Amino acid sequence: MSRRSAERRRRRQALQELYASLPDVACQGLCQQSCSSQIDVSDLERDLLQASSGVRLPEWDQWPTGASCPLLTSSGACGDHANRPAICRLYGAGARLLEVMLRSFEIGGHREYAGRIETMRAMIADPRLHPAILRLLTGHTSPRQEFNRARHRRFSR
Structure with missing residues (x-):
């Protein structure tokens, strides 16, 4: 060889x-x-x-x-x-990785996200929000900022 x-x-x-x-x-x-x-x-x-x-x-x-x-x-x-x-x-792994993060919050507890985990799961499942997920994964934003942006868009329609 x-x-x-x-x-x-x-x-x-x-x-x-x-x-x-x-x-x-x-x-x-x-x-x-x-x-x-x-x-x-x-x-x-x-x-x-x-x-x-x-x-x-x-x-x-x-x-x-x-x-x-x-x-x-x-x-x-x-x-x-x-x-x-x-x-x-x-492609698509970002949502899977975020699901692992959310599951860790459920298992270990998280003061800020305890009542928002299901809403965050819905956001992860929405392909229109994948740009936001990318911003999260690359550190260009925080989960709180993205959650607030998505909530504002969702309720301001």
Whole structure:
């Protein structure tokens, strides 16, 4: 076995271990909303997708303007869901990770959120609020700020 193929095998195994460490998010049928622009994947992921599907994703800087992911089917689903890259595996995981946080509040108690956990669950389930979830996960806002924004929008309609 060549040194190069051994390194490739090691990298493939490391990528599979990384994927295994992510929350398992079942297909939500939302790819059509998210895969309508450039998708940044590693070189190895690009190669693996080409090997499994026959489709080669363009490099980030060579992605045609306004083009959807070439793996997106006419029904709006991923054409190679089992072999999707990390960025696609993370889509939807934010809500799952927030559910773990809310469950920890239920188990351990939380003064501020004790009476709001079910409302927060409803917010997490609403795809329109995923930008707010992203802001939470990236530290650009606090749960209190997002809760107040959502409550204001909900009751000011």
